[in-house]
Amino acid sequence: MMDVTIYHNPQCGTSRNTLALIRNAGVEPTVVDYLATPPSRAVLQDLIAKAGLTVRQAIRQKGTPYAELGLADATLSDDALLDAMLAHPILINRPFVVTPFGVRLSRPSEVVLEILPLPQKGPFHKEDGELLIDAEGNRVA
Template sequence: MAAVTIYHNPRCSKSRQTLQLLQENGVEPEVVLYLEDTPPLETLARIIVMLGVSVREFMRTGESAYKDNNLKDSSLSDRQLLEAMVEHPKLIQRPVVLANGQARIGRPPESVLEIL
């Protein structure tokens, strides 16, 4: 099986459930604690392309950093939004699993099984 990576926040129940589901299916993924080891802008951009979503769709819009930094502003470029996610990693959707050249957000956790 190809390498599997999970961008994980252990404080998030969906992230914990997704990691557990992977392990129950015999997958020991590389765990990236993205709040501590924030992916660079280029990696985030690649994940977004793999997911087939917009940069804004990949953001957690309910986070205080979204409101505090006026990220709702529609004039902001994708690069500016990506830079905000690098600066404030809580804005990154979670959990994200990468496998076999594809990516899925683990909401619901079972969605990640499609790419294994």
Template sequence: MKPLIYHNPACGTSRNTLAMIEASGETPDVIEYLISPPTRERLVELLTLMELPPRELLRRKGTPYEELNLDDPALTDDQLLDAMIAHPILINRPIVVTDKGARLCRPSERVLDLLDNPVATFTKEDGEIIHHSGEAK
């Protein structure tokens, strides 16, 4: 299976993750999730693959998170999913899926453990140099 990335080109973390995948010799399927958001069913599947509850996938910065009062602990997982489907910007990114699993890649170097032949060294957009030992984190 080709790597799949739910990507936002306006996000530096997402750009770095995509660049690490490509530097590792992979040509991923790229889904710009703000243009083509996942269905509710697919979002539930991704959360299951990542072993995350919906609250852990919520993005706060630059979203209607506060306006929608999503910090209310009484909100159910279904209500949080409804909010993410109605406002895809609330879905944190990037999400990468490979044969090795699925992961929210924040920080971006978390993608390296999902790749068959990860690049050993990578320089992020901000100049930070990442060294990958090949050991799972």
């Protein structure tokens, strides 16, 4: 069994689609509701680095206190941004997924396919109806 962890927000459609894609690969992941159980600073830094992102790229702006906290200030250090993300976990962009094949911020949800085994177990449609995986378990172009 493949060891997979998803840092998940069940209120987010992208996160729900990503979780469903992981399960469609035949994997039952460890699901971390990061709003209730935020990662430690070290884990968050590791996720961001392994995903190949900057701290700023890992911050969610939409639907968060990003503007109110003055986080658009380009002079803020990574440490200050991480402090804000840990104090307000809703600022952590989602979903981060960890597999033996790597770490990805799965936005859009199909990015997770880069680090999951293919073919998938069957067809998959996103919540909006978009077909991502065909009946043979292969990604649709």
